[in-house]
Amino acid sequence: MPLVSINIPVYKCEKYIFRCLESVRNQTYKNLEILLINDCTPDNSIEIIEKFIQENPGLDIRLIHHKENSGLSVVRNTGIDHSTGKYIYMLDSDDYITDDCIGKLVEIAEKENTDVVVGETICFDSNDGKEKMLFSIRADKKVYSENEFIFERFIEGDWPVIAPNKLYNREWILKNELRFIPGLYSQDELWSFHCAFKINKIAFLKDVTYIYFLHGESTIYNKTKINFENHQTIVEYFTKAYNQTDSNRKQLIKKKLINFKETTLQMQWKSMRDDVNYWKQNYQRLQKAPKLSISDYFSAEFSTDLKKKNFFQNLPVELGFRIFKWRYERK
8 A cells, every 4th residue: 555645735725625635534545645735825724724633633644834925836846845655646725536536546556557547537616516527538548558659649638637636656757857837827738748748657547536626716717817828838838849859749749739729719718808909919929839831731640620720820810810709709
């Protein structure tokens, strides 16, 4: 029963942190260390945590305090640096896990000797009280091996990019010097991309192990300009990887870029449609990233859908905006 380090960020989570901790306490798998990283939270989260620690002396819990608010990326890195388990599991403080979550993931990791095991995530939307599958696993096999194949399937979207609900081999993280980029709010996209570059074996558990709690304060509902500036930074990292890799991966990264740019433009329009000039500015900025060549349009390597997206992403700004607005609002 190898030790598992559960990393939980703490920032403005007083409404949710007890339920999160309770789900960890209820695990059928008991060899756990629980690392709570306080990113200078201004609410009563720490008081709730300290009371929980006092009432559960049998749990191995460490509360680590940042000297200044540093953002989720740095919090994740602090968790990695302080973890001592064979495996690391990332759990957000407003979410919670099923009682058998860690046990099932560890069983697979030990059996298959994987770098990463991915569990199934279900979203509970507090706005309408419904459960939704927003981050589903699409892999058609239980285990993928060999990095070239794994990277290709990552680009095709076979598993979700969220950092939580994955059991990571800690030595694999350290060996490959994987870290979150400080200052990024949308850190999961880039983290999962960097991981996919290094994974040699990944397994999938299509049992729900994680409940992603959607609420009015969730980032998915509250994206602002800083989030879309982060998206531009992520595109720059994708571009850097594109410039440093072989021709086969270049083609795969093009696919990733086209879909990521499409998502960025749609999310920005949905969140900030009043700021048309900013949308146009970002549309133009995204055109600097790698795109399909003329020969790519004659290749079966890219789908018709990707070719259309690429075409509409690289028009003159005013024309591109008018066509995007028409295409988006007619749906």
